[in-house]
Amino acid sequence: MSAAARALGLPVAAAVLVAGVIGVQLAGGGGSFEPLRTVDPCVERTVTSRSDGIEGLTERLVLLGVDGAACRLSVSREALTLELGQGGERSDAEIEALRDGLRDAVRRLDEEGTLPPASELVGEALDSADLNRFLKAAIRALPDSVVNAALKTDDVLLRTVDDLDLRELLGNLEDQGDLNAQLETAVTQAVKDSLADRVRDLV
Template sequence: MNRQLSATALPALALALVGSVLWVQVANGGGAFEPLQPADPCVERTVTSRDEGIEGLTERLVLLGIDGAACILGVSRESLTLELAQPGPRTDEQIDALRRGLLSAVGRMKRDGTLPPASDLADEALANADLNGLLKKLILALPDSVIDAAVKTDDVLVRTINDLDLREVLADIDDQDDLNRQVNAAVTQAVKESLLQTLRDLV
């Protein structure tokens, strides 16, 4: 008898518990379900990087650049990232928006003081450079003040972005991991080359 009572009572007890939970949710405003809205890419957000040096700089540049591109196109950053990570050709509108977004990111980092001086990046740019030893020593011997007076990080980034073939960079991307990896790698390499050329011109 007790076993039969338990068999009929347990479902009723479970139903009562579910009902009470639902009632609490409704009483606390949980009756109206609204899906989470993606963040507005036009609203500036704080972006940090896990890396340092040139790679950290370019990672932040790309993240802010995608925000800017999404704002220009009137889509969420998540939507744009998914679109760019799909195989196939990119539209002129996407390429133009991404370039404008990257250039806008440079301006923002300059305004908020998060662009490192060129002297902070010089050693890294020279580390694996294909230069003869004497030229490398001459550049390394330059005082930081001389490098920073002659080489502006924002100028290097703007020149890099304008010269970068974004269509080629995005050509073989077929997922979001590829998007982040290839764009960051391409921008990092381009920044190193541009910075290196400018440093060579100093000597």
């Protein structure tokens, strides 16, 4: 073997080896093995829920609502979720952004036609409602068409969002019972207000 070949053989072999190994790593996706990047909350996305009824609807509304709020606050939905989950005093801007986000979520589901008719939710709502059992029975006896004519889901939900004390609600995230009680009160009040307005319109 000549001196030149001896001097060049190993460097060439090393260059090929290094290029090959780095090339294989890069071709396999090396360099992009990083944590998931957060998505832009202002870009509309489809949300689904494994739950049915009110729980599923609430989940979809909250997911879209947090997206809307994060978009308004110029943060990622993940950062906002973590921030809200940490408790503590919420700023006016955060409360306002959340309320607007939830309102947008109701409107979007309504436009998409994915809001369930009020009659579908009434039965479930009555189960947990603190009402006289005769009154519950009377309401259950009403035909769906009557319930749907009297109550519009989007109207009830928008009123609920407006009535909710979001500051207090976010302060009680740890207490599931308290959270349900607040939601129930807001929904009941929203139903009453919606019915009262309907009656007022008829008169």
